[in-house]
Amino acid sequence: MSKKPTAGETARRVLWLILAAALLAVVVNLIHPKRIPWVENWGSRAEAQAVAEQMPLVQLSDMLNFLRDGSRLFVDARPAEEYARAHLPGAVSLPFQTLEKYPAVVVQVLASDKPPVLYCTGPECDDSLLLAVHLRKLGRKDVSVFIGGMNLWQSELLSTEGEAVQ
Amino acid sequence: MRKKKPVVDFKKAITMEYPTEYYVALLFGLFFLVVSGQKLINPLAFATAVFRGHIMPYPLVNIAALLLMNLEFAAAFAVVFMPQWRRAGLWILVSILLIYTGCVGVNLLRDLNTVCGCFGSGVRAAAISHWTLVRNLALIITGLFALR
Numbered sequence: 001m002s003k004k005p006t007a008g009e010t011a012r013r014v015l016w017l018i019l020a021a022a023l024l025a026v027v028v029n030l031i032h033p034k035r036i037p038w039v040e041n042w043g044s045r046a047e048a049q050a051v052a053e054q055m056p057l058v059q060l061s062d063m064l065n066f067l068r069d070g071s072r073l074f075v076d077a078r079p080a081e082e083y084a085r086a087h088l089p090g091a092v093s094l095p096f097q098t099l100e101k102y103p104a105v106v107v108q109v110l111a112s113d114k115p116p117v118l119y120c121t122g123p124e125c126d127d128s129l130l131l132a133v134h135l136r137k138l139g140r141k142d143v144s145v146f147i148g149g150m151n152l153w154q155s156e157l158l159s160t161e162g163e164a165v166q
Numbered sequence: 167m168r169k170k171k172p173v174v175d176f177k178k179a180i181t182m183e184y185p186t187e188y189y190v191a192l193l194f195g196l197f198f199l200v201v202s203g204q205k206l207i208n209p210l211a212f213a214t215a216v217f218r219g220h221i222m223p224y225p226l227v228n229i230a231a232l233l234l235m236n237l238e239f240a241a242a243f244a245v246v247f248m249p250q251w252r253r254a255g256l257w258i259l260v261s262i263l264l265i266y267t268g269c270v271g272v273n274l275l276r277d278l279n280t281v282c283g284c285f286g287s288g289v290r291a292a293a294i295s296h297w298t299l300v301r302n303l304a305l306i307i308t309g310l311f312a313l314r
Contacts, residue, residue, distance in 0.1 A: 005253055013254030017244055021237035028206065029232055036209050036228050042217045043224035051220045057279045061292045144279075 046126040047147045055132055056144035058117050060156065063088075063146055066117065073114040077127040078150070086162040088119065088153060096120075096127040099134070109135065115142040122151035191252055191312035194305075195245030198259055201285045202238035209235065215283020219269045238262055253313060260309040267302040270294050 005013070029035045042048060050057055058066075066072040067089060074091035076083045083093040094105045109116050116135065118128040132143045154160065178184060205212040213231035216222055222230050237258060244255035266284040273280055279293045284302065 005250065010253045010257065013244075013251050014257055017240050017251070017254055017258055018237060021240040022233060024240060025232045025236040028236060029209070032206075032209065034207075034209060036213055036232070038229055038232070039225055040213075040228050041224065042227045045217070047218065048220070048224060051278065056277075059279060059281055059293045062279070 045123055046129050046145075047123060049126060050129050050132075050145055050147065053129070053133060055129060055136075058144045058146040060146075060148050060152055063117070063148075063153075064158075071114060072117045073109065073112045075109055075116045075118045075128075075131070076150075077118050077120045077131040078125075082121070082150075084162055086150070086154070086160040086164045088150070089159060089161050091119075091161075094131065096131040096134075099131070106135075106138070110138055110140050115144065116140065117144050117146050119146040119149045119153075122149040123147050125149065187312050187314050190308060191245055191256060194259065194308055194312050195242045195252075195255065198238055198242035199246055202235055202242055205235040206239060212283065215281070218280045218283060219273065220278060220280070221269050221272060234262065256309055256313050260306055260313070263302055263306045263309060267299060267306065270298050270302060274299070 029038070047057065066074075070090075074088045076087045076091045076093050077096045078087075078093075079095050079097060080093055083091075083095070087093070092105060092108065094102055094109060099106070118132045118135075120127040128145050128147075128149065132145050135143050209232065212235050213228050216231040216234070217224070217227045241255040241258035241262070244251035245259065248255070263284075266282070270282055270284075273294055274296065281292070282294050282298050284298075
């Protein structure tokens with residue numbers, strides 16, 4: 001086996017590897033069929049806003065556990081038509097954009113003995129986050145948000161309820 | 167003409183005549199080669215994982231993801247295929263692991279329910295926990311052992 005390099009040699013090689021990696025990153029991202037922009041405004045995503053609001057987030061793995069043990073109330077913040085087409089099993093509809101039409105559902109969610117988990121279409125929509133902030137202001141402190149939303153749920157071919165049952 | 171001595175004697179390597187550190191380094195490097203390869207195949211998935219750490223300033227997420235995954239790949243390649251550069255590669259991989267572990271630790275302290283994505287976790291990956299820290303620390307110890 002080759003002789004162990006000195007600390008100086010190793011440090012120089014570390015720098016060379018960093019340089020090579022930077023060059024590789026430029027070249028690979030230039031020719032990659034799934035290349036990504038070097039700079040992107042991730043801060044506008046609902047998840048970034050949720051973290052800024054200190055809103056608890058729920059992952060898909062948590063959602064599967066909640067579905068099994070029935071310990072959470074799923075709340076669909078999308079428009080009613082989208083809810084009618086497909087929604088998470090057992091979810092109640094509370095469309096954020098027309099919230100004033102559903103005072104009874106708001107009361108139901110506020111009074112539920114299960115902590116509500118809110119979702120909307122996916123990481124691009126913020127209806128679930130805005131609704132969660134609203135519910136928190138109304139006194140429901142244990143709300144959380146499933147940012148992946150309906151898109152992530154359906155992409156994993158998980159069962160849904162509604163007209164377009166999966 | 168004098169025959170050049172090979173850098174790695176494969177016969178010796180197969181008959182386990184090299185020290186244990188050598189084999190640990192190879193396995194460590196291979197592990198990162200596979201993991202970084204997965205990240206390189208789908209850069210957006212890794213950028214999303216970096217974003218979901220919520221530690222990197224958001225405009226720098228993609229830059230950090232691109233540099234990290236390529237650095238991981240270059241270092242792992244050096245560990246596996248370039249014996250003279252093995253130690254440099256190992257130091258880089260251990261440093262990257264320290265960064266990931268630090269991020270997991272910070273997010274555990276912030277009580278942020280997020281996924282690690284350190285090793286290309288899928289969408290059904292469990293959220294970070296103290297076990298994530300233990301796993302990463304075990305890998306760091308493995309890397310340090312290979313550096314002895």
